[in-house]
Amino acid sequence: MTAASSLDLLHPTLTHHVVNTLGWPALRPLQREALAPLTAGEDAVLLAPTAGGKTEAALFPLLTAMARDGWDGVSLLYVCPLKALLNNLLPRVQSYAGWLGRTAALWHGDVTAAARRRILRDRPDVLLTTPESLEAMLVSTKVDHRAFLGGVRAVVVDEVHAFASDDRGWHLLAVLERLTRLCGRPVQRVGLSATVGNPRDLLTWLQGSGAGTRPGRVVAPGVRPPTAPPPDQGPPPGEVELDYVGSPENAATVIAALHRGEKRLVFCDSRQLVERIGAALRARGTTVFLSHASLSVDERRRAEQAFAEARDCVIVATSTLELGIDVGDLDRVVQVNAPGTVASFLQRIGRTGRRADTTRNCLFLALHEPGLLGAAGLLRLWGRHWVEPVHPTPEPRHIVAQQLLALCLQESQVGERLWAEWWDGLEPFGHGEPVLAHLLREGFLTRDGGMLLVGPEAERRFGRRHFAELTGVFTAPPEFTVLHGRTEIGRTNPALLAAAEPGEGPRRLLLAGRSWAVTWVDWKRRRCFVDPVDDGGGSARWDAAGHTGWSFELARAVREVLLGADPPVKLTRRAADALAKARDRHADHVHADGTVVTRGGGGVRWWTWAGTRANLTLRATLTGLVDPAQRVGDTGLRLCGDTDPARWRAVREAAVDRVALPQVDDRALEGLKFTAALPRHLAERTLAARLADVAGARAVLAEPTRFVVGE
Incomplete structure (x- = not known):
C-alpha cells in the first residue's frame, strides 16, 4: 500500500491534520499497515519498538470508523497498565478526537468524584482507563453500567504484553468478556506491544473467547520474526557498554561524572537501590529526581x-x-545490574535515540558478580535477537473466584446455571465449578431460588468501601504514609518505624532521595510525620516484589559467558577483569555439554545453570537426593552428602517422567489475593504451577552430568 493510498483510508479531516497539524508527509509503515484491518473491524496486535507510533496506528483508524459509522457515547476504551501512562496520553488523545469533534476523558483511581460525575453526565467518545477502574464501573451503584458502557465498539490495550504476563491480564480478559455480553455484540480488540517472541500467541490470548471465530492479525512491519537469525547477523543497533563498579556509591560516582550536561535515566531493580543511588547522586551535587511505586503520586509527577x-x-x-x-x-539510559528480561531491556534502551542525530544507547553498571553475570548473559541473548515469549500466568483460579463475586455484585443476582455464559468459554472459567462450590460452602456466595447472590463472608472480607478490594488482583503489604506537614512524600515499611534504642535519637527514613527524621507515628491510621535532615543517615526498606530469578534461557546464557563467550558489547577494563575472575572461580562448575556435580569443602552441589523456577521444580522432583531445606537460586542445588554417581544416575533417570511441582508455603499463599475464596489445595496448586518450570527441569534431567571431586 502506498503512502497516498493509505491516507485515503483515513477520515478526510484526520488526513488534513496529519499532514498540516502534525506535519507528517506520510504515515509510518505500522500506521499504514494497520489502517485496512482496523477500519474493517478486525482484532489485531500492533508490534513496534518504543516510540514506534503505535498509539496513532490504533487511534487513527478507530476514530475513522467512529466517524464513518456514527459511533455514539462511550464507544472506544483505551486501557493502560499505569495511571501515569494514561495521564501522559490524555492530551494527545483529546487532540486527535477533537479534530473530529469528538471528546476524550480520563477515569482511574486518582480522578476526583466530581470529574467522574461530569463524565457520567457528559459522556466522552473515548475513555482512557485501567482494568481496575473498568471493573469498578461495572460493580458501582453510582454508574448505570449498561447505559454508560453498552455502546462500546472497540478497546485498545496499550502495553498488552505487560498485561499478558501476570494476573492483571486474566482479570482484563474476564472484564472484557463481561463487557462484550453487556454490549450484545463483539467488541474489537487492539493490542499495542513492544517486541515479543510469540506475537501470534499474544493475539490469540487477547481475543479471548473470540479466538478462532473472529478475524485477527499481527501487524509488525520491519520486526524480525521470532526465529534464529542467520549466523552472520550482528547484534541489534545501539551503543551498549558493560562496566563493573562494585557498589551503589561507585555507581553514583560514575553516573555523576559521565555525560554531564545531558539528560540521563537510570534504571534500578529495587526501590531501596533507587533511594540509595538517588541520595548518593544528590550528595555529589547532581540534580536528581526519583520515581518508584512507593513515592506519592504528586512526588512522582x-x-x-x-x-x-x-x-x-x-x-x-x-x-x-x-x-x-x-x-x-x-x-542516555543507565542500567544498574540487569533487568529480568530482554524485553525489558528493549523497552529501556528504546527510550533513547529518538532524535534524528542520536543513537540508542545503554550503559550497564554491575554492582556485584551476579549482577555482572546477569547483564552479560542478557546481552548475549539480545545479541542473538532473542526475545522472551509472553506466557499468561497458569491456572488463575483466584481470578475465577474474584470474577464470580464481582459478577454477582454487578448483576445483583446471577442464575446458578447461567453464570458461565458471561465468560463464553474463556479458558479459566471452563473449570470453575469447584471454585463456585467453595464460595457457596464458605458463605462468599449464597443461593436463593436458583440464583447466586453475594454472601455474608464476602461482605465481611471484601465489603469495605463498596467492595473496593475486589477490583484489584494483587495484594500489597501494609505500608505507612509518610507526611511532611500536609505534604505526602510516599510510603514506607512499618518495620522502620519501631521505637529507637535509648540514645539513638529519632528514626530516620530515606525517601525521595532525602533523609527524614521521624517526629511522630500514628499507628492506628498508619501515618508517620517527618522533618528533613541534612546530615543523611536514613534507611529505606520495602518488602521484595516477587522476583523469580533468572529464566532457564538467561541462566544458560550466563553459562556461555562463564565458558568464555563475551557479550557483543563494549566491555570496560573493570568489567573484563571481573568477568575473568568469575570464570576462574566457576571453572569447575560449568560444562558445555551438560551439568556438573562437585564434591568438596562446600559439600555436594549440582551446578544446573537452569534458573530459579527450574531448580525449584528439580528440588521437588528429586526428593531424597536434594537437600529439601535449602534456599533455591539460579545456579544449582545442594545435594545430600551421600550422593554418588551410581545413585545419582538411578534417581535422575527415574525422575525424568515424573517431574513434580514445587511446594508452596503459607507466606507464599498470603501473597495470592483472594486465597480465602479458594479451597486450600486449589490455591496451593495455582501457586505451585506459577513457581514451576517443568520444561526446563526436564531439559536438565536429560543432560549428561560430570562429577568433579576435590573442589
Missing part, C-alpha cells in the same frame, strides 16, 4: 515534570518509567 523540563540532570527509577511515559528527550 513533580519529579517527572521537572526532569522533562531540565537538561543536565538524572532521574533514577524502577520499572515505573520503563513503559511509554514521556519524560522528555533523553540522552
Whole structure:
C-alpha cells in the first residue's frame, strides 16, 4: 500500500491534520499497515519498538470508523497498565478526537468524584482507563453500567504484553468478556506491544473467547520474526557498554561524572537501590529526581515534570518509567545490574535515540558478580535477537473466584446455571465449578431460588468501601504514609518505624532521595510525620516484589559467558577483569555439554545453570537426593552428602517422567489475593504451577552430568 493510498483510508479531516497539524508527509509503515484491518473491524496486535507510533496506528483508524459509522457515547476504551501512562496520553488523545469533534476523558483511581460525575453526565467518545477502574464501573451503584458502557465498539490495550504476563491480564480478559455480553455484540480488540517472541500467541490470548471465530492479525512491519537469525547477523543497533563498579556509591560516582550536561535515566531493580543511588547522586551535587511505586503520586509527577523540563540532570527509577511515559528527550539510559528480561531491556534502551542525530544507547553498571553475570548473559541473548515469549500466568483460579463475586455484585443476582455464559468459554472459567462450590460452602456466595447472590463472608472480607478490594488482583503489604506537614512524600515499611534504642535519637527514613527524621507515628491510621535532615543517615526498606530469578534461557546464557563467550558489547577494563575472575572461580562448575556435580569443602552441589523456577521444580522432583531445606537460586542445588554417581544416575533417570511441582508455603499463599475464596489445595496448586518450570527441569534431567571431586 502506498503512502497516498493509505491516507485515503483515513477520515478526510484526520488526513488534513496529519499532514498540516502534525506535519507528517506520510504515515509510518505500522500506521499504514494497520489502517485496512482496523477500519474493517478486525482484532489485531500492533508490534513496534518504543516510540514506534503505535498509539496513532490504533487511534487513527478507530476514530475513522467512529466517524464513518456514527459511533455514539462511550464507544472506544483505551486501557493502560499505569495511571501515569494514561495521564501522559490524555492530551494527545483529546487532540486527535477533537479534530473530529469528538471528546476524550480520563477515569482511574486518582480522578476526583466530581470529574467522574461530569463524565457520567457528559459522556466522552473515548475513555482512557485501567482494568481496575473498568471493573469498578461495572460493580458501582453510582454508574448505570449498561447505559454508560453498552455502546462500546472497540478497546485498545496499550502495553498488552505487560498485561499478558501476570494476573492483571486474566482479570482484563474476564472484564472484557463481561463487557462484550453487556454490549450484545463483539467488541474489537487492539493490542499495542513492544517486541515479543510469540506475537501470534499474544493475539490469540487477547481475543479471548473470540479466538478462532473472529478475524485477527499481527501487524509488525520491519520486526524480525521470532526465529534464529542467520549466523552472520550482528547484534541489534545501539551503543551498549558493560562496566563493573562494585557498589551503589561507585555507581553514583560514575553516573555523576559521565555525560554531564545531558539528560540521563537510570534504571534500578529495587526501590531501596533507587533511594540509595538517588541520595548518593544528590550528595555529589547532581540534580536528581526519583520515581518508584512507593513515592506519592504528586512526588512522582513533580519529579517527572521537572526532569522533562531540565537538561543536565538524572532521574533514577524502577520499572515505573520503563513503559511509554514521556519524560522528555533523553540522552542516555543507565542500567544498574540487569533487568529480568530482554524485553525489558528493549523497552529501556528504546527510550533513547529518538532524535534524528542520536543513537540508542545503554550503559550497564554491575554492582556485584551476579549482577555482572546477569547483564552479560542478557546481552548475549539480545545479541542473538532473542526475545522472551509472553506466557499468561497458569491456572488463575483466584481470578475465577474474584470474577464470580464481582459478577454477582454487578448483576445483583446471577442464575446458578447461567453464570458461565458471561465468560463464553474463556479458558479459566471452563473449570470453575469447584471454585463456585467453595464460595457457596464458605458463605462468599449464597443461593436463593436458583440464583447466586453475594454472601455474608464476602461482605465481611471484601465489603469495605463498596467492595473496593475486589477490583484489584494483587495484594500489597501494609505500608505507612509518610507526611511532611500536609505534604505526602510516599510510603514506607512499618518495620522502620519501631521505637529507637535509648540514645539513638529519632528514626530516620530515606525517601525521595532525602533523609527524614521521624517526629511522630500514628499507628492506628498508619501515618508517620517527618522533618528533613541534612546530615543523611536514613534507611529505606520495602518488602521484595516477587522476583523469580533468572529464566532457564538467561541462566544458560550466563553459562556461555562463564565458558568464555563475551557479550557483543563494549566491555570496560573493570568489567573484563571481573568477568575473568568469575570464570576462574566457576571453572569447575560449568560444562558445555551438560551439568556438573562437585564434591568438596562446600559439600555436594549440582551446578544446573537452569534458573530459579527450574531448580525449584528439580528440588521437588528429586526428593531424597536434594537437600529439601535449602534456599533455591539460579545456579544449582545442594545435594545430600551421600550422593554418588551410581545413585545419582538411578534417581535422575527415574525422575525424568515424573517431574513434580514445587511446594508452596503459607507466606507464599498470603501473597495470592483472594486465597480465602479458594479451597486450600486449589490455591496451593495455582501457586505451585506459577513457581514451576517443568520444561526446563526436564531439559536438565536429560543432560549428561560430570562429577568433579576435590573442589
